[in-house]
Each structure stands twice: as C-alpha cells, then as structure tokens.
Amino acid sequence: MENKHKSTEEYADACRKLCAAVMQLGYPPELANAIAKNLHSSKMIDRMIVYLKSVKPRSADEVVDEMLALMSDRDRWVKKKEAEYCNEKNNEWMNRKKDQ
Helix, strand or coil: CCCCCCCHHHHHHHHHHHHHHHHHCCCCHHHHHHHHHHHCCHHHHHHHHHHHHHHCCCCHHHHHHHHHHHHHHHHHHHHHHHHHHHHHHHHHHHCCCCCC
16 A cells, blocks of 8 residues: 555554553553554544544443444545546546647
8 A cells, every 4th residue: 555644654653552542541552553553644643632632432342333434534535636637637638739
C-alpha cells in the first residue's frame, strides 16, 4: 500500500494518540493497531480520535462501526475524485482542436 501520510513521523504520532485514546476507554491496544491499519492515514486516524474522545463509545462494536463508516467515507471520496479526473480528461479530449 502506498504511503498516504505526509510523513512517517506524523502517522506514527497519530497512531500513538489513537492507542492512548483507545486504551483510555478500556480497550486493548490491538484494537488501535487494527484501526490504524485499516484507516491508512493520519488524517483518518485523527478523525477517529475525535470520535472516540467526543462520543466515548460503550462497546468495541461501536468503535469498529465508526471505523467502517470512516473507511466508507474515504472510499466514496476517492471514487468522486477519480470520476472528476476522468470527466476532466474527457472534456479536454472532447474540446480539443479537431486538426491536432
């Protein structure tokens, strides 16, 4: 998987913060590791930390449900950006000068 973070240090810092937030709620650090592995980026991990600190989920199932929702949001955003790129390239091709 391609490195999606601005820096490895930024990602590692986000993972440490996530682990602390997960453990503060009484869940094992392995849950934090699984979340970080699935969310792939420090930005997504930061979103998860905000959720954990504000909602304080009562079960690991709620934590995993939020992780899946964040993954779905990310996937939807990626598909949107891919479609925008393809549309832009199609428009460029359609609007090119015919004699080129």
